[in-house]
Amino acid sequence: MEQKPHIALLPSPGMGRLIPLVELAKLLLLHHDFHITCIIPVLGSPSKAMKAVVQALPTSIDHVFLPPVILEEEEIKGLKHGVQAMLTLTRSLPPLRDVLKSNRFSAFVVDPFGIDALAIAKELNISPYIFFPSNAFALSLVLHLPKLDETVSCEYRDLPEPVKLPGCIPIHGRDLLEPVQDRTSEFYKMFLTSTKRYRLAEGIIVNTFMELEGSAIKALLDEEAKNLPLFPVGPIQSGSSNQVDKLESDCLSWLDNQPHGSVLFVCFGSGGTLSYEQTNELALGLELSGQKFIWVVRAPNNESADATYLSDQTLGNNPLAFLPKEFVERTKGQGLVVPFWAPQAQVLSHGSTGGFLTHCGWNSTLESIMQGIPLIVWPLFAEQKMNAALLAEDLKVALRPKTNKNGLIDREEIAKVVKGLMVGEEGKKVHNHLSEPLKLLGCIPIHGRDLIEPAQDRTSEYYKEIFRIGKQLRLT
Numbered sequence: 001m002e003q004k005p006h007i008a009l010l011p012s013p014g015m016g017r018l019i020p021l022v023e024l025a026k027l028l029l030l031h032h033d034f035h036i037t038c039i040i041p042v043l044g045s046p047s048k049a050m051k052a053v054v055q056a057l058p059t060s061i062d063h064v065f066l067p068p069v070i071l072e073e074e075e076i077k078g079l080k081h082g083v084q085a086m087l088t089l090t091r092s093l094p095p096l097r098d099v100l101k102s103n104r105f106s107a108f109v110v111d112p113f114g115i116d117a118l119a120i121a122k123e124l125n126i127s128p129y130i131f132f133p134s135n136a137f138a139l140s141l142v143l144h145l146p147k148l149d150e151t152v153s154c155e156y157r158d159l160p161e162p163v164k165l166p167g168c169i170p171i172h173g174r175d176l177l178e179p180v181q182d183r184t185s186e187f188y189k190m191f192l193t194s195t196k197r198y199r200l201a202e203g204i205i206v207n208t209f210m211e212l213e214g215s216a217i218k219a220l221l222d223e224e225a226k227n228l229p230l231f232p233v234g235p236i237q238s239g240s241s242n243q244v245d246k247l248e249s250d251c252l253s254w255l256d257n258q259p260h261g262s263v264l265f266v267c268f269g270s271g272g273t274l275s276y277e278q279t280n281e282l283a284l285g286l287e288l289s290g291q292k293f294i295w296v297v298r299a300p301n302n303e304s305a306d307a308t309y310l311s312d313q314t315l316g317n318n319p320l321a322f323l324p325k326e327f328v329e330r331t332k333g334q335g336l337v338v339p340f341w342a343p344q345a346q347v348l349s350h351g352s353t354g355g356f357l358t359h360c361g362w363n364s365t366l367e368s369i370m371q372g373i374p375l376i377v378w379p380l381f382a383e384q385k386m387n388a389a390l391l392a393e394d395l396k397v398a399l400r401p402k403t404n405k406n407g408l409i410d411r412e413e414i415a416k417v418v419k420g421l422m423v424g425e426e427g428k429k430v431h432n433h434l435s436e437p438l439k440l441l442g443c444i445p446i447h448g449r450d451l452i453e454p455a456q457d458r459t460s461e462y463y464k465e466i467f468r469i470g471k472q473l474r475l476t
């Protein structure tokens with residue numbers, strides 16, 4: 001019997017990287033019935049959330065954890081999570097080579113932080129692909145960076161004019177990807193070198209889609225298609241049917257008892273962290289807004305905005321001790337504070353959720369947009385400022401709070417924007433942008449919520465089965 005093609009997938013460390021790659025694996029299985037193995041590098045030991053994702057994998061998707069990489073305290077002091085992720089992948093290359101060698105893989109899909117692994121795949125005659133977990137806007141910057149590096153002599157943040165990438169909104173240099181913010185840093189040099197290696201791949205799979213970023217995708221296809229095929233396969237997003245534990249299901253029960261569309265979900269991804277002062281302002285701003293909220297809180301950190309990205313956080317006996325005095329008691333009924341982790345995909349697909357204050361990680365962005373939930377953008381690191389510009393200025397599906405002269409978003413501003421989104425006229429406008437009707441060829445425009453029942457939940461088994469039948473009908 002002919003063997004199925006065997007595909008290897010390599011995420012980089014971090015939930016925001018693991019989740020979409022795992023979802024890609026499920027889609028490859030669903031649509032092509034490939035044999036799939038996820039090869040997972042880890043920094044330290046795998047986090048609780050990471051283990052839960054892997055345990056929930058369908059039995060037909062294999063996984064292997066590479067030996068954990070240990071980076072000494074001294075070694076990682078002050079290193080951005082991106083550099084830590086790159087280092088983890090570099091140190092995982094020898095065991096990765098062994099896994100690739102001992103199986104007959106047809107293709108190998110890597111996350112951009114693992115770009116060095118492409119050369120190993122090539123050497124072993126395995127077709128290498130990149131899975132770019134963000135959008136066409138960020139990919140465009142990555143692919144144009146070698147050119148920008150040659151033509152721009154100053155720091156990009158000091159450029160007087162915005163940078164214009166083909167098919168994208170103009171963007172100020174200070175809002176570009178985090179690794180390009182300091183051209184003298186090691187991070188920039190590593191990043192620039194990695195962008196030149198993208199051309200080793202036989203194609204780039206990118207988590208976006210035409211209806212969202214039509215002109216940026218078209219520009220990339222026009223420029224690159226001959227040399228580097230591009231596959232915009234998005235939106236790939238975390239399934240809202242994932243297992244949830246007790247603490248997480250308490251959060252969903254709380255939502256069950258709230259009015260439709262009344263709750264703002266506040267979450268900064270898997271590792272976004274605020275300073276002590278900013279955490280205090282956010283708490284008081286949410287309270288002042290009078291709006292209902294669920295807030296996933298992290299222990300503050302004054303040094304780094306991604307302090308908890310690659311590890312579980314130890315919150316101790318009183319995980320909420322850093323919140324303003326009696327905040328939790330005062331906001332009982334108005335809000336729910338959840339330490340560290342909430343079942344975000346389920347929260348966003350719950351009818352009581354009506355807004356999302358987000359750090360603009362691309363997974364969070366897609367999860368929100370696909371549920372028609374308007375956003376408040378609060379970018380922290382990585383490509384999040386680019387995503388915030390895309391959401392607020394281009395797609396106009398988000399509001400953006402202003403920073404005061406001390407670099408803080410103060411409580412009054414937070415309360416104003418939260419109220420604006422949840423009950424104000426500006427909130428209605430962004431909501432309308434999210435709910436534009438779909439236009440099928442030769443048919444009247446129709447709103448997504450009025451499509452046939454199976455299309456109402458793309459993560460459900462019902463949807464997947466109808467999709468499979470639809471695809472077969474097209475083939476016959």
Ligand code: UDP
Pocket residue numbers: 014015016017019238267268269270271272296340341342343344345360361362363364365367
């Ligand atoms: N997430 C979650 N619960 C949380 C925080 C995050 O389920 O409390 C999930 C979220 O749904 C998303 C991913 O973790 O799928 C975060 O990815 P994103 O790209 O938004 O941000 P990152 O964590 O990479 O900064």
